[in-house]
Amino acid sequence: MTTRALLTLLGCLAALSLVAVGCGGDDDSSAGGGLITADGSSTVGPFTTKAAEDWKADGGGDVTVGISGTGGGFERFCAGETDISNASRPIDEDEVTLCEEAGVGYIELRVATDALTNVVNLENDWATCLTVEQLNAIWKPGSEVDNWNQVDPSFPNVPLKLYGAGTDSGTFDYFTDVINGEEGASRSDFSATEDDNVTVQGVTGDRGALGYFGLSYFEENSDALKAVEVDGGNGCVAPSAETAQDDTYTPLSRPLFMYVKVSSLEDNEAVGEFLRYALENQNAIAEEALYVPLSQEQIDEQLQKLDDATA
Amino acid sequence: MTTADATVAQPTATALPRKKIRWGEQVVHLVLFVAAAVSVLTTVGIVVSLVLPALEFFGEVSPVDFFTGTTWAPLFLDAHFGVLPLVVGTLVISFWSALVAFPLGIGVAIYLSEYAAPRATAFLKPVLEILAAIPTVVLGYFALTFVTPFLREQLGVQVEIFNALSASLVLGIMLIPTVATLSEDAMAAVPRDLRDGGYALGADKLQVSTRIVVPAAVSGIIAAFVLAFSRAVGETMIVLIAAGQLAQITFDPRETIETITAFIGATGNGDVPTGSIEYKTIFAVGLTLFVMTLIMNLISIRLVRKYREVYE
Amino acid sequence: MTSTALPSSIQGGKPRRAWRNRVFKLAMLFCMFVAFGTLVVLLVDTIVTGWPALSEQLLTGLPSTLPEEAGARPAILATLYLGALVLLFSVPIGVLTAIYLEEYANRERWWNRAIEVNIQNLAAVPAIVYGILGLAFIVRGIGVGRVVLAGGLILTLVVLPTVVVASREAIRAVPDSIRQGAFALGATKWQVVWRQVLPAAIPGIATGSILALSRAVGETAPLIMVGAITYVAFNPTLLGPYTALPVQIYNWTKQPDADFQTLAAAGAIILLVIVLSMNAVAIFLRNRYRKQW
Numbered sequence: 001m002t003t004r005a006l007l008t009l010l011g012c013l014a015a016l017s018l019v020a021v022g023c024g025g026d027d028d029s030s031a032g033g034g035l036i037t038a039d040g041s042s043t044v045g046p047f048t049t050k051a052a053e054d055w056k057a058d059g060g061g062d063v064t065v066g067i068s069g070t071g072g073g074f075e076r077f078c079a080g081e082t083d084i085s086n087a088s089r090p091i092d093e094d095e096v097t098l099c100e101e102a103g104v105g106y107i108e109l110r111v112a113t114d115a116l117t118n119v120v121n122l123e124n125d126w127a128t129c130l131t132v133e134q135l136n137a138i139w140k141p142g143s144e145v146d147n148w149n150q151v152d153p154s155f156p157n158v159p160l161k162l163y164g165a166g167t168d169s170g171t172f173d174y175f176t177d178v179i180n181g182e183e184g185a186s187r188s189d190f191s192a193t194e195d196d197n198v199t200v201q202g203v204t205g206d207r208g209a210l211g212y213f214g215l216s217y218f219e220e221n222s223d224a225l226k227a228v229e230v231d232g233g234n235g236c237v238a239p240s241a242e243t244a245q246d247d248t249y250t251p252l253s254r255p256l257f258m259y260v261k262v263s264s265l266e267d268n269e270a271v272g273e274f275l276r277y278a279l280e281n282q283n284a285i286a287e288e289a290l291y292v293p294l295s296q297e298q299i300d301e302q303l304q305k306l307d308d309a310t311a
Numbered sequence: 312m313t314t315a316d317a318t319v320a321q322p323t324a325t326a327l328p329r330k331k332i333r334w335g336e337q338v339v340h341l342v343l344f345v346a347a348a349v350s351v352l353t354t355v356g357i358v359v360s361l362v363l364p365a366l367e368f369f370g371e372v373s374p375v376d377f378f379t380g381t382t383w384a385p386l387f388l389d390a391h392f393g394v395l396p397l398v399v400g401t402l403v404i405s406f407w408s409a410l411v412a413f414p415l416g417i418g419v420a421i422y423l424s425e426y427a428a429p430r431a432t433a434f435l436k437p438v439l440e441i442l443a444a445i446p447t448v449v450l451g452y453f454a455l456t457f458v459t460p461f462l463r464e465q466l467g468v469q470v471e472i473f474n475a476l477s478a479s480l481v482l483g484i485m486l487i488p489t490v491a492t493l494s495e496d497a498m499a500a501v502p503r504d505l506r507d508g509g510y511a512l513g514a515d516k517l518q519v520s521t522r523i524v525v526p527a528a529v530s531g532i533i534a535a536f537v538l539a540f541s542r543a544v545g546e547t548m549i550v551l552i553a554a555g556q557l558a559q560i561t562f563d564p565r566e567t568i569e570t571i572t573a574f575i576g577a578t579g580n581g582d583v584p585t586g587s588i589e590y591k592t593i594f595a596v597g598l599t600l601f602v603m604t605l606i607m608n609l610i611s612i613r614l615v616r617k618y619r620e621v622y623e
Numbered sequence: 624m625t626s627t628a629l630p631s632s633i634q635g636g637k638p639r640r641a642w643r644n645r646v647f648k649l650a651m652l653f654c655m656f657v658a659f660g661t662l663v664v665l666l667v668d669t670i671v672t673g674w675p676a677l678s679e680q681l682l683t684g685l686p687s688t689l690p691e692e693a694g695a696r697p698a699i700l701a702t703l704y705l706g707a708l709v710l711l712f713s714v715p716i717g718v719l720t721a722i723y724l725e726e727y728a729n730r731e732r733w734w735n736r737a738i739e740v741n742i743q744n745l746a747a748v749p750a751i752v753y754g755i756l757g758l759a760f761i762v763r764g765i766g767v768g769r770v771v772l773a774g775g776l777i778l779t780l781v782v783l784p785t786v787v788v789a790s791r792e793a794i795r796a797v798p799d800s801i802r803q804g805a806f807a808l809g810a811t812k813w814q815v816v817w818r819q820v821l822p823a824a825i826p827g828i829a830t831g832s833i834l835a836l837s838r839a840v841g842e843t844a845p846l847i848m849v850g851a852i853t854y855v856a857f858n859p860t861l862l863g864p865y866t867a868l869p870v871q872i873y874n875w876t877k878q879p880d881a882d883f884q885t886l887a888a889a890g891a892i893i894l895l896v897i898v899l900s901m902n903a904v905a906i907f908l909r910n911r912y913r914k915q916w
Contacts, residue, residue: 035863049854050688056856064864065854081768141389161471166577167386176388188384188391191473191557191567193577197877198556205472220880289688339813343727346719350742350787353780357752360759418654426651435655437906442662444834444902446841448869449891452876453665456672456884487658515640517647538747545749547844548869552876572751572844579754579848597755601748608747612740 034268039066040073040086041170042195043214044256047112048086050289051278060277061270069194070170071095074259078102083264083271087257088114088170088214092183105262107309109302111278113292115215115244116175116252118228119200123207126155129229129236132251135179138162138210143187148208162190163202163211169194175212178251200225215239216290241292256291265310272310279303361598368591377595383558383569385592392592394599396558400568401600404479404550405543407564411483412539416490417525417532423491424498425520436492443488451552454481459553469565473555476564482549486539493538497531498524530618537611541604547572571600669895673888681889685856686871690882695890698871701771701859702840702897705867708775709782709839714832716779717786718821721828724787725794726816746784753781754848762849769850770862777845782835789831793824826912830905837901841894843869868894 038048045067052063068076070087077085078099091099091108099106118135120127126148134152138145138160148155165172167184172192177183191202196213203209204224218227218239229236232250243249258278264271278285279302286293294302369377372392380393419439423432458477462468470476501524509519525532555567556577575593676690684694720742728735757777767773797820805815821828846867859865866874868890875887 037864045854046688052854052856053687056685062857063854064856066850141387182388184388186387188382188387188389189557189559191555193556195877201877202472333811336811336813340727343719343723346716347723347728347738349716350720350745350783351738353745353756353783354741356760357748357756360756361752364759415654415657418651419658422651422655426648435659437902438659438662440834440902440906441899442658444837444841444898445662445665446843446869446891446894446898448841448843448873448876449669449895450665452872452887452891453668455876457664457668484658484661491658515644517640517644521647541747542749545747545751547749547751548873551844552873572749575751575755576844576847579751579758593755597752601752604747604749605744608744612743 034061034270036061036063036084036264036268036271036274037066037082038063038084038086038258039068039076039082040084041070041088041256042067043088043114043169043171043216044086044111044258046216047256047285047289047291048084048258048278051281051285052274054281054285054288055274055277058277060274063274067195069166070173071167072194074098077106077259077261078104080104080261083261083268084275085259087259088254089174089177090255090257091259092173106259107262107265107305109258109260109275109279109305110255110294110298111258111282111302112256112286112294113244114254114256115239115241115249115292116171116178116212116254117215117218117239118210118212118230119203119218119225120211120228121203121207121209122224122226124226127151127210127228129231131231132179132233135230136181139164139176139186140180141185141187158208161202161206161209162187163199163209164190164192165196165199165213166192166194171196171213174254175252215241215244215292219290244292245295253292260309262309272306275306276303279306357601361594361601364591364594365598368588368595371588371591372595381560383574386589390588394571394596396560397569397571397574397596398599399560399562400475400554400558401544401570401572401603403475403562403564403568404482404546404554404570405540407476407479408483408486408543409536409540411480412486412490412543413536415483416487416535416539417494419487419491420494420498420532421520421525424495425516425524439488439491442485443492445485447485447546447548448552450481450485451478451549454478454549454553471555471565471567473553473557473567474565475554475568478550478554479564481553482543482546485546485549486542489539489542490535493535494528494532497528497535500531501527530615533618534611534615537607537614541607541611544607545572545600545604547576551576571596575600666895669888669891672885673890673892676882676885676889677892681886682893686854690880690886693883693886695868695871695893697855697858698866698868698890699893701774701865702868702894704771704859704861704865705775705778706836706840708772709778709836710832712776712779713783713786713835713839714828717783717832717835718790718828720783720787721790721794722816722821725791726812726820742784742787746788749844750781750842751844751848753777754845756780757845757849767862769864771859771865772861773849774846774865774867777849778839778842781842781845782839785835785838786832789835790824790828793827793831794820796827797823826908830909833901833905833908837898837905840901841869841898843867843873846870847873868897 045065048063049065052065056062070089073082073085073087074091074095076082078095080102118130137143138151145151146160148158148160151160165175172186173183176186180186193199196217199211199213200217200221203211218225227239229238230249230252237243237249239249239252244253247253258275260271260275279299282299283293377392377394379395380391381395382391382393383396384391423435427435454477458481459470459472459474462470462477468476505523505527506519509523550570551573554570554573556569556573557567558569558574561568575597578589578593680692680694682694682699683696684692685696687693724735724739730736754777757773761767761773761776762769801819801823802815805819847870855864855866872887872890872894875883875890878884
């Protein structure tokens with residue numbers, strides 16, 4: 001093989017790939033004009049992904065969805081890198097300031113409801129119901145609880161293995177806020193991950209495991225895990241779409257949000273179209289993606305917000 | 312018998328023409344130098360991209376706490392920045408994988424170098440290359456979905472679902488080709504004369520291999536070991552998928568741990584919010600990793616130089 | 624003639640020697656068995672697990688939250704593009720660097736020695752550190768963002784030391800007599816390199832480049848750092864977001880739904896096919912063009 005032959009081969013390969021890459025975008029370009037970027041919570045991510053998929057199948061455009069965590073999503077959002085920020089908790093003060101300083105205006109849309117579910121291994125037949133106090137005792141900062149019988153003397157002697165949300169996730173923020181009284185306050189010796197699927201894997205593999213994440217992850221894996229009922233002061237309530245919607249599953253039912261950049265709404269028609277689609281079809285999407293649907297009233301309220309912003 | 316002076320024409324001031332400068336050659340030389348400089352720029356870039364944010368980090372977190380602390384909880388309200396759990400996790404994984412890779416790798420190398428027929432070698436070496444070419448994400452998946460259940464169910468070893476042992480075993484196997492090919496190269500470089508001398512004295516193959524060839528090739532073998540170990544330290548995907556994310560100091564490989572690389576990989580994940588303390592932990596930890604592999608590489612160069620046998 | 628006594632270590636009892644040899648041979652065969660056996664088990668396990676999910680849909684379809692409908696087309700395309708970019712950048716830079724070090728550099732100069740040591744060090748740097756570098760300088764610094772081009776550049780840097788080392792070996796293997804002959808005929812240095820040394824070294828360079836390429840294609844860690852995004856449902860473009868096949872597989876492995884695990888295995892089969900065929904080409908080239916000087 002001569003030098004020339006190799007160079008020619010290389011050159012052809014390069015030209016071919018550049019042409020292909022350059023042309024590749026055409027047949028799949030979005031209907032409304034531009035690409036929509038979404039990032040943030042791994043709890044809300046599957047909802048956004050399902051909405052994007054359905055929208056595309058119905059003639060819509062392209063949406064990319066990342067799962068960097070609610071906190072990470074907001075950082076990127078306020079830096080102007082994304083159009084939509086998925087969040088499993090409301091935007092907090094620091095982030096509001098960050099966005100203000102960067103000149104990023106946004107609107108908040110509630111897109112679904114979630115029930116934060118505590119899960120245990122299928123072989124765990126003792127922890128059917130835990131009180132908020134017990135959860136607090138397990139998860140509070142500096143907690144030394146490492147065995148189930150320390151949670152309740154009637155529980156067997158089984159080592160407690162904890163799996164939870166990473167500190168960048170809204171799930172973590174919400175859980176710690178509600179169970180431990182302050183956002184971010186938690187013991188640190190547990191397997192933390194932004195990706196709730198890893199928690200599922202961990203809990204299914206360990207008899208003494210305890211984890212927490214959004215309802216959709218439980219329902220996706222309800223044959224491999226057990227949900228723990230939570231006693232928030234009014235008796236044991238199991239997490240489900242119904243108990244989340246009627247607020248009996250306290251304190252762990254929470255709203256899920258999409259924050260949208262106002263400038264994206266203005267510059268890219270597709271963004272507004274996508275959100276309108278997601279809200280109008282919220283119930284169908286929520287059912288497919290195993291989220292708690294919103295009531296029609298709630299949906300109309302969000303649609304109104306959207307209209308006001310795009311007016 | 313005249314003197315040299317009389318017969319050789321002396322060069323006059325203008326006798327030799329000035330050497331013609333070929334500008335094309337100079338340009339070529341420059342272009343080549345620039346190409347080589349890319350690698351230097353890369354290193355400079357790595358150092359700058361790690362050191363500057365790391366310095367910022369050490370402005371907020373004391374280096375003493377960082378290097379001696381035993382709790383790694385950088386992102387919690389009550390933050391702890393002790394990197395030791397991550398370092399221990401990394402070393403535990405590397406240790407166990409070295410335990411697998413070194414003996415098996417040397418065994419394979421000796422077999423290929425001294426015992427195997429040329430046809431067998433011609434077949435086995437490409438197979439070894441295939442093993443080396445398996446993407447690490449596939450290996451990590453294998454560790455989690457095959458090795459861990461195998462350990463638990465078939466061998467009855469009580470490992471956690473995410474554990475250091477599965478990851479180390481798979482990582483060790485992945486490093487066998489590295490150890491084997493480099494050691495085999497070193498052994499092949501040992502001249503036949505040494506072997507023949509041994510045989511001539513009545514030694515058998517075992518003695519020639521282990522007492523003559525291996526000691527003669529020891530510098531290359533050490534280099535192979537150190538390279539394999541440093542690759543174990545730097546490996547990300549296998550540990551990210553199979554070893555877990557629980558930063559704790561434990562030497563029991565059946566438990567869940569977190570390595571430096573897994574922390575970077577999990578936390579990085581494409582978002583790395585600028586300016587936050589999380590961003591900076593990545594760099595501090597990344598710098599630690601870089602320095603570790605750099606030191607190992609320098610040790611390797613030193614050892615090779617010290618033990619290298621030069622044959623004519 | 625008195626018989627000279629052989630040293631006892633060599634004399635040894637014949638049966639004991641034979642036994643020791645046998646044990647040693649068994650030990651070595653055990654090593655081979657473990658190494659290759661694991662490879663076989665890995666391949667078989669991956670193929671058996673992933674086979675059910677291998678379908679046209681997987682190769683040509685778009686990703687989805689439903690495992691039955693998920694495809695990896697964008698990921699596969701991105702991986703191929705990344706490979707092309709790596710070839711495009713790493714081969715010229717790598718070969719030119721190798722030529723510089725082997726033919727032009729004056730070893731006496733400290734900066735040339737520094738470049739050599741530097742490349743050795745870079746070969747030992749973990750891939751994820753390149754990811755950090757890429758994030759800081761390419762994604763953020765130059766500001767191209769989390770796009771295919773950035774991924775290609777970072778992977779180029781990861782494999783560049785490998786290409787340089789392989790090219791150097793190939794160039795070094797060309798006998799000096801070839802160079803001297805050309806010089807004697809009045810060729811300039813560059814002419815010697817371009818017309819004599821390089822053509823002779825091409826097979827070795829090609830082999831090394833393809834092996835480096837196959838490694839680049841299988842790399843995951845640096846791409847995770849620069850945000851090869853989770854869900855990308857369109858064909859990648861040079862300056863657009865993307866997800867590569869190894870990253871897609873990684874995302875699928877994290878889904879506990881068993882169907883996604885099967886998909887991950889199927890994705891792994893595709894990736895293995897890509898990587899192993901590159902290796903096969905390299906081995907073929909090496910065998911076909913092996914020169915005897």
